[in-house]
Amino acid sequence: MKIGYKLIAEGFGPQELVRQAVRAEQAGFDFVEMSDHFHPWVEAQGHSPFVWNVLSVIAAKTTTLELATGVTCPSVRYHPAIIAQAAATLALLSDNRFTLGVGAGERLNEHIVGRGFPGIHERHATFDEALDIIRLLWKGGYQNYDGKYLKLEDARVFDLPDVLPTMAVAVSGPRSVALAAEHGDGLFATEPKADLVTGYRDAGGTGPLFAEAPLAWARTEEAAVKAAHSTNSWALGGWKVMSELPNPVNFEAAAATVREDDIREQFACGPDVDRHLEVIGQFTDAGFDHIALMNAGPDQDGFFDFFEQELRPRLLAESTR
Numbered sequence: 001m002k003i004g005y006k007l008i009a010e011g012f013g014p015q016e017l018v019r020q021a022v023r024a025e026q027a028g029f030d031f032v033e034m035s036d037h038f039h040p041w042v043e044a045q046g047h048s049p050f051v052w053n054v055l056s057v058i059a060a061k062t063t064t065l066e067l068a069t070g071v072t073c074p075s076v077r078y079h080p081a082i083i084a085q086a087a088a089t090l091a092l093l094s095d096n097r098f099t100l101g102v103g104a105g106e107r108l109n110e111h112i113v114g115r116g117f118p119g120i121h122e123r124h125a126t127f128d129e130a131l132d133i134i135r136l137l138w139k140g141g142y143q144n145y146d147g148k149y150l151k152l153e154d155a156r157v158f159d160l161p162d163v164l165p166t167m168a169v170a171v172s173g174p175r176s177v178a179l180a181a182e183h184g185d186g187l188f189a190t191e192p193k194a195d196l197v198t199g200y201r202d203a204g205g206t207g208p209l210f211a212e213a214p215l216a217w218a219r220t221e222e223a224a225v226k227a228a229h230s231t232n233s234w235a236l237g238g239w240k241v242m243s244e245l246p247n248p249v250n251f252e253a254a255a256a257t258v259r260e261d262d263i264r265e266q267f268a269c270g271p272d273v274d275r276h277l278e279v280i281g282q283f284t285d286a287g288f289d290h291i292a293l294m295n296a297g298p299d300q301d302g303f304f305d306f307f308e309q310e311l312r313p314r315l316l317a318e319s320t321r
Contacts (some may be wrong), residue, residue, distance in 0.1 A: 213279055
């Protein structure tokens with residue numbers, strides 16, 4: 001099992017995210033994972049820097065820390081040829097420490113280019129073509145592609161790493177699980193559902209299994225709950241809400257009825273290491289082996305100390321049982 005740290009790109013500016021990544025490596029995290037957004041989820045978060053710039057600087061300032069996008073949509077705001085080139089370059093800059101997490105996208109980030117945001121069937125079909133194009137370009141040489149939704153004309157990625165990036169596909173149900181097994185080298189999920197893991201394995205998927213565990217560390221449970229409630233209530237709406245709303249103001253309206261008790265139920269809130277282990281355990285019990293810890297609490301440095309001194313030793317001890 002590998003333990004990662006979620007760089008909350010919606011909550012911090014680029015310099016602070018780099019600082020946190022360096023601290024994460026020092027604290028013993030195996031990898032960092034960062035979302036590829038144009039907007040934050042809610043205005044209270046207040047940030048959304050360009051993931052490819054930030055991860056490139058992190059690659060230069062770290063030595064062992066693995067990097068991942070969690071996740072990039074390579075089919076609306078970006079053309080997949082751009083992502084094929086960006087991922088190959090970051091793999092080279094990081095000495096093959098990069099995993100390309102990909103997904104079908106959210107309206108929040110993709111509508112901004114004015115091409116509309118299609119329904120789920122077309123999104124998956126377009127996403128399927130995008131992954132074909134990335135794989136095609138990673139073979140080397142000049143390539144062409146004539147799909148129903150996407151095209152590629154006489155394109156070549158000149159700088160390719162000897163070892164291509166792992167490509168982990170975000171999943172939420174059977175259709176995306178099948179797509180992950182067919183096109184991906186791994187799986188990415190945000191819910192502790194064992195059927196996603198078993199479905200992927202049954203379909204022939206053999207790669208790493210990424211997930212995010214929702215934590216909120218603070219010196220008191222109350223402080224942790226209040227911080228998570230102010231910036232992360234949107235997360236309780238479920239995927240059908242998260243993929244469809246267009247702007248932060250819409251997520252704020254959708255989250256208006258989320259109570260602090262709802263946050264307590266989903267997040268590990270406060271300083272109790274056993275509660276944090278309980279939430280993380282939901283994902284390890286479901287079969288995930290790459291767990292990114294997302295601290296929605298008010299004190300990132302306090303969380304790093306907590307992880308280094310209390311949580312990591314317990315996780316290591318439990319993983320060797």
